[in-house]
Amino acid sequence: MEKLAIELNKLLDGTIAANLLSELGKNYYFPKGIVAQSAEAKKYAKRYNATVGMAYREGSPMHLASIKQFVPDLKNDEIFSYAPTAGVLEFRKLWKEEIISKNPSLNGKGTSLPVVVSGLTHGIVTIADLFIDPGDTVVIPDMFWGNYRLIFEVRKKAKIVTFPFFNSSGRLNTAALEETLTSTVKGKKIMLVLNFPNNPTGYSPTVEEAEDLVEILKKAASNGKEVIVITDDAYFGLFYEDETYKESIFAKLADLHDNILAVKVDGATKENLVWGFRIGFITFAGKSLTEEQYDALVQKTMGAVRSSVSSSSKIAQSLLIRAMKNSSYNEEKQSAFSILKERYLTVKEMVKDFESNTLVSPLPFNSGYFMTFSVKKRKAEDLRRYLLMNRGIGTISVGTDYLRVAYSSIDKKDLKDLYREILKASEKI
Ligand SMILES: Cc1ncc(COP(=O)(O)O)c(C=O)c1O
Numbered sequence: 153m154e155k156l157a158i159e160l161n162k163l164l165d166g167t168i169a170a171n172l173l174s175e176l177g178k179n180y181y182f183p184k185g186i187v188a189q190s191a192e193a194k195k196y197a198k199r200y201n202a203t204v205g206m207a208y209r210e211g212s213p214m215h216l217a218s219i220k221q222f223v224p225d226l227k228n229d230e231i232f233s234y235a236p237t238a239g240v241l242e243f244r245k246l247w248k249e250e251i252i253s254k255n256p257s258l259n260g261k262g263t264s265l266p267v268v269v270s271g272l273t274h275g276i277v278t279i280a281d282l283f284i285d286p287g288d289t290v291v292i293p294d295m296f297w298g299n300y301r302l303i304f305e306v307r308k309k310a311k312i313v314t315f316p317f318f319n320s321s322g323r324l325n326t327a328a329l330e331e332t333l334t335s336t337v338k339g340k341k342i343m344l345v346l347n348f349p350n351n352p353t354g355y356s357p358t359v360e361e362a363e364d365l366v367e368i369l370k371k372a373a374s375n376g377k378e379v380i381v382i383t384d385d386a387y388f389g390l391f392y393e394d395e396t397y398k399e400s401i402f403a404k405l406a407d408l409h410d411n412i413l414a415v416k417v418d419g420a421t422k423e424n425l426v427w428g429f430r431i432g433f434i435t436f437a438g439k440s441l442t443e444e445q446y447d448a449l450v451q452k453t454m455g456a457v458r459s460s461v462s463s464s465s466k467i468a469q470s471l472l473i474r475a476m477k478n479s480s481y482n483e484e485k486q487s488a489f490s491i492l493k494e495r496y497l498t499v500k501e502m503v504k505d506f507e508s509n510t511l512v513s514p515l516p517f518n519s520g521y522f523m524t525f526s527v528k529k530r531k532a533e534d535l536r537r538y539l540l541m542n543r544g545i546g547t548i549s550v551g552t553d554y555l556r557v558a559y560s561s562i563d564k565k566d567l568k569d570l571y572r573e574i575l576k577a578s579e580k581i
Pocket of ligand 1: 270271272273274297347351384386419421427430431432
């Protein structure tokens with residue numbers, strides 16, 4: 153094993169993070185190669201800096217005027233240069249401040265500095281690299297973002313174990329989670345992925361359900377299980393009901409138990425409405441982890457980033473830094489939230505029309521971008537195809553029994569028509 157990896161492993165020795173690392177994770181380190189040497193040169197090479205693989209002219213990155221003309225307000229360095237492997241430091245600090253302000257119960261708890269990745273997908277893959285060995289089990293609710301299968305099963309050769317997301321009262325099925333953690337998962341290591349607001353259902357736990365969930369994880373940890381929880385917070389903040397728990401479960405787990413490592417994967421993708429920018433973050437928290445140990449985890453994550461995408465988009469980071477420091481940033485985000493909430497309220501009203509329908513019924517939803525219908529006596533795919541081919545309406549079928557509607561994509565004025573069409577189609581097919 154490379155010397156630098158051994159040093160990082162030594163720093164982590166005795167922590168939950170060390171116990172959970174995969175073989176690949178144990179081997180990761182951030183080399184003192186080109187990136188580290190050019191960072192050093194940036195400081196000390198006062199005459200000529202001939203380190204990094206870029207082209208400069210009179211101290212500024214060379215570039216095409218045809219590109220520059222469209223972003224006149226950014227400096228050349230903000231547009232064209234490489235970003236550091238872990239992301240622009242200022243951006244990482246701003247994001248950390250924002251995480252704390254959106255999750256006040258994190259105040260006073262330790263976390264790593266967030267590491268910038270190329271979108272949440274890349275964040276999840278990176279964590280999978282660090283912590284999953286072939287054959288490991290990953291626990292997720294049975295309503296999940298389909299890409300998890302490709303990431304965990306196909307790519308990482310792990311085994312996905314699901315538990316029913318809802319109980320018979322339409323609440324988060326924490327009892328099923330507990331049963332899965334205690335009976336189904338063999339061995340010490342547990343990897344759990346939580347995604348609230350959930351894709352595809354659009355459900356987030358109530359305050360009480362969040363507390364139950366956390367108690368269950370604490371119990372598992374107290375019984376000697378070594379638990380890593382990834383909170384996929386892609387749709388964070390889009391909570392529309394008073395009773396909903398409004399922070400990330402990550403905030404509750406951050407200092408819960410020595411046997412729990414919490415990993416927050418979040419990003420600008422949906423939170424800042426920049427889907428194609430490809431900017432996400434990974435943040436670690438664990439009860440007794442020290443600053444030095446957080447740094448060791450960040451170094452390992454940088455090794456994973458360096459060996460996959462090398463670094464994330466610089467122009468996207470620069471634009472987001474400028475936006476986050478802009479005086480109207482919070483107001484603009486609030487206004488986007490209000491538009492989505494109005495759509496949610498309209499859909500809530502519309503789904504009342506489905507109450508007496510025996511063929512399609514809405515699953516509980518209270519947050520995020522989506523709601524899902526449970527389709528009975530028919531295949532969801534047949535309903536989807538009918539809507540698409542006969543009515544010109546695109547939806548997503550999930551497995552054989554569910555139809556997901558991204559009402560976030562439809563203007564409020566069109567929502568009534570859309571839901572009337574779905575109702576009619578369900579009766580017709
Ligand atoms: C639950 C969930 N996680 C992650 C992602 C991916 O985010 P990104 O586009 O930043 O990779 C999505 C996108 O649809 C999602 O629904």
